[in-house]
Amino acid sequence: MCQLLGMNCNTPTDIVFSFEGFRRRGGLTDHHVDGFGIGFFEQKGVRLFHDDKPSAQSPVADLIKAYQIKSENVIAHIRKATSGRTSLANTHPFVREMWGHYWMFAHNGHLQGFHPPGGQYYRPVGDTDSERAFCHILEQLRQRFDQRPDDDTLFQAVAGLVAEIRRHGLFNFILSDGLVMFAHASTLLHYIVRQAPFGEARLLDDDVTIDFSAVTTPNDRVAVIATLPLTENEIWHQLACDELVMFRDGLIEKRDCPANPRYMSAEEGLAAARAAGTAV
Amino acid sequence: MCQLLGMNCNTPTDIVFSFEGFRRRGGLTDHHVDGFGIGFFEQKGVRLFHDDKPSAQSPVADLIKAYQIKSENVIAHIRKATSGRTSLANTHPFVREMWGHYWMFAHNGHLQGFHPPGGQYYRPVGDTDSERAFCHILEQLRQRFDQRPDDDTLFQAVAGLVAEIRRHGLFNFILSDGLVMFAHASTLLHYIVRQAPFGEARLLDDDVTIDFSAVTTPNDRVAVIATLPLTENEIWHQLACDELVMFRDGLIEKRDCPANPRYMSAEEGLAAARAAGTAV
Numbered sequence: 001m002c003q004l005l006g007m008n009c010n011t012p013t014d015i016v017f018s019f020e021g022f023r024r025r026g027g028l029t030d031h032h033v034d035g036f037g038i039g040f041f042e043q044k045g046v047r048l049f050h051d052d053k054p055s056a057q058s059p060v061a062d063l064i065k066a067y068q069i070k071s072e073n074v075i076a077h078i079r080k081a082t083s084g085r086t087s088l089a090n091t092h093p094f095v096r097e098m099w100g101h102y103w104m105f106a107h108n109g110h111l112q113g114f115h116p117p118g119g120q121y122y123r124p125v126g127d128t129d130s131e132r133a134f135c136h137i138l139e140q141l142r143q144r145f146d147q148r149p150d151d152d153t154l155f156q157a158v159a160g161l162v163a164e165i166r167r168h169g170l171f172n173f174i175l176s177d178g179l180v181m182f183a184h185a186s187t188l189l190h191y192i193v194r195q196a197p198f199g200e201a202r203l204l205d206d207d208v209t210i211d212f213s214a215v216t217t218p219n220d221r222v223a224v225i226a227t228l229p230l231t232e233n234e235i236w237h238q239l240a241c242d243e244l245v246m247f248r249d250g251l252i253e254k255r256d257c258p259a260n261p262r263y264m265s266a267e268e269g270l271a272a273a274r275a276a277g278t279a280v
Numbered sequence: 281m282c283q284l285l286g287m288n289c290n291t292p293t294d295i296v297f298s299f300e301g302f303r304r305r306g307g308l309t310d311h312h313v314d315g316f317g318i319g320f321f322e323q324k325g326v327r328l329f330h331d332d333k334p335s336a337q338s339p340v341a342d343l344i345k346a347y348q349i350k351s352e353n354v355i356a357h358i359r360k361a362t363s364g365r366t367s368l369a370n371t372h373p374f375v376r377e378m379w380g381h382y383w384m385f386a387h388n389g390h391l392q393g394f395h396p397p398g399g400q401y402y403r404p405v406g407d408t409d410s411e412r413a414f415c416h417i418l419e420q421l422r423q424r425f426d427q428r429p430d431d432d433t434l435f436q437a438v439a440g441l442v443a444e445i446r447r448h449g450l451f452n453f454i455l456s457d458g459l460v461m462f463a464h465a466s467t468l469l470h471y472i473v474r475q476a477p478f479g480e481a482r483l484l485d486d487d488v489t490i491d492f493s494a495v496t497t498p499n500d501r502v503a504v505i506a507t508l509p510l511t512e513n514e515i516w517h518q519l520a521c522d523e524l525v526m527f528r529d530g531l532i533e534k535r536d537c538p539a540n541p542r543y544m545s546a547e548e549g550l551a552a553a554r555a556a557g558t559a560v
Contacts, residue, residue, distance in 0.1 A: 042367070043368065045369035045370075045405070046368070059343060059346060060343065067339070087323055088323065089326075090325075097376060100404065100405055123379070125325070125380055
């Protein structure tokens with residue numbers, strides 16, 4: 001499968017440390033070599049970078065490192081193509097405007113037989129199941145609400161839509177409007193919340209250590225979400241299969257977890273992705 | 281005023297030569313130092329770069345040069361801020377999806393008292409008159425047509441909307457859906473169509489000459505649109521005040537020109553922009 005990375009914070013934070021580990025899975029420490037995409041919210045604006053080069057070698061990824069963009073919400077996706085054309089229109093994350101805010105979405109998995117009717121407000125441009133699912137979620141929310149509802153109503157609505165869509169297959173995704181960040185796991189999705197007292201972290205994919213206490217203030221709180229943990233000396237939490245969470249300001253604000261949660265091992269998750277015809 | 285650059289071609293073409301001259305007006309040969317944006321269509325996909333650094337010195341602009349992205353439709357905008365915050369959400373070009381295609385828009389000018397009611401399909405994210413005008417055009421088109429109409433119907437509809445909007449002030453803009461490119465002049469907008477036999481061109485803003493015959497095939501056709509001509513030894517054509525044109529495959533396919541066309545000199549155009557409170 002492809003891999004997902006998300007960050008939700010209470011203060012603009014640069015994602016370079018996490019992204020440096022993550023991008024090495026695109027061609028160096030793993031084989032997700034069919035391009036990548038990363039999107040940053042900057043206040044209400046959105047900055048998107050896509051490249052069809054492997055992220056480990058991409059000059060676009062080098063630029064991201066050099067620029068050290070600070071953002072409260074970031075979504076990234078590295079791709080191992082299975083079927084379907086690799087084209088810019090099919091590259092995650094996808095972006096649309098709803099209720100006067102941009103919404104951003106990246107998906108890893110595979111939805112079978114998922115062909116919702118053409119939307120009134122939102123239509124896919126490319127031909128992926130992922131963009132169809134994103135447009136379907138927005139379409140249903142927009143049909144139901146003319147303005148952004150409160151977080152509780154919004155979360156319940158998203159949870160209901162996700163429960164329908166995941167019947168079609170693997171639906172690991174990250175979704176954000178720049179205010180909150182939704183994360184849903186069908187198979188593998190992990191997260192960590194970093195806050196004071198900050199310590200040191202070592203990347204799994206590179207010989208790099210960072211001392212977060214030197215680059216943060218005591219009030220900072222940063223949630224990082226990734227398909228698989230990015231560091232070797234921190235405790236990452238796993239989302240259960242079919243669990244949906246909503247982060248705000250670096251904390252989980254809402255959670256919809258099955259009554260009897262099941263957690264997949266990395267091996268099971270990779271096997272499930274293979275069985276679903278998704279690249280691993 | 282800010283400056284606009286557009287390119288519409290019958291074959292994917294790199295815009296580096298034109299962009300290199302254009303970007304120097306962002307801090308070197310002119311004073312449009314408040315950032316820039318450039319968007320490329322790649323088939324149905326869109327690649328956007330924004331930077332708040334002056335385009336002449338921007339590492340993002342360097343990356344664009346290094347990448348030599350080939351595209352059939354490109355829109356760029358360099359900015360001299362007048363009023364209003366410089367923020368990513370207010371940076372041109374703007375993008376929305378309509379009828380299953382992305383639409384891209386950049387504006388130079390100033391619309392006074394232009395506050396159309398909030399759209400059903402399209403709402404601004406930032407707070408510029410430009411994004412309001414873009415959303416208004418899409419909103420009206422989408423309300424009228426559920427699918428993309430033929431070029432003639434589309435052009436007439438856009439022409440009608442533009443005639444209303446320009447009553448509010450200066451409305452130089454470039455708009456594209458990746459298939460066609462609209463250009464409208466209130467004051468200054470020039471274009472050139474390059475086709476066989478190709479010759480040499482020298483940039484006005486830099487000591488750079490290109491021999492197009494060495495980098496093209498005899499079938500290539502490339503229209504370049506810019507606020508002011510970019511080269512010194514080619515003949516650029518000027519759009520009349522209130523003229524709207526639609527390019528397809530590097531040629532003007534539709535044209536809506538006043539019965540008694542009036543052409544502004546560069547000096548008049550700059551004076552009009554100053555009078556309207558737009559940066560020059």
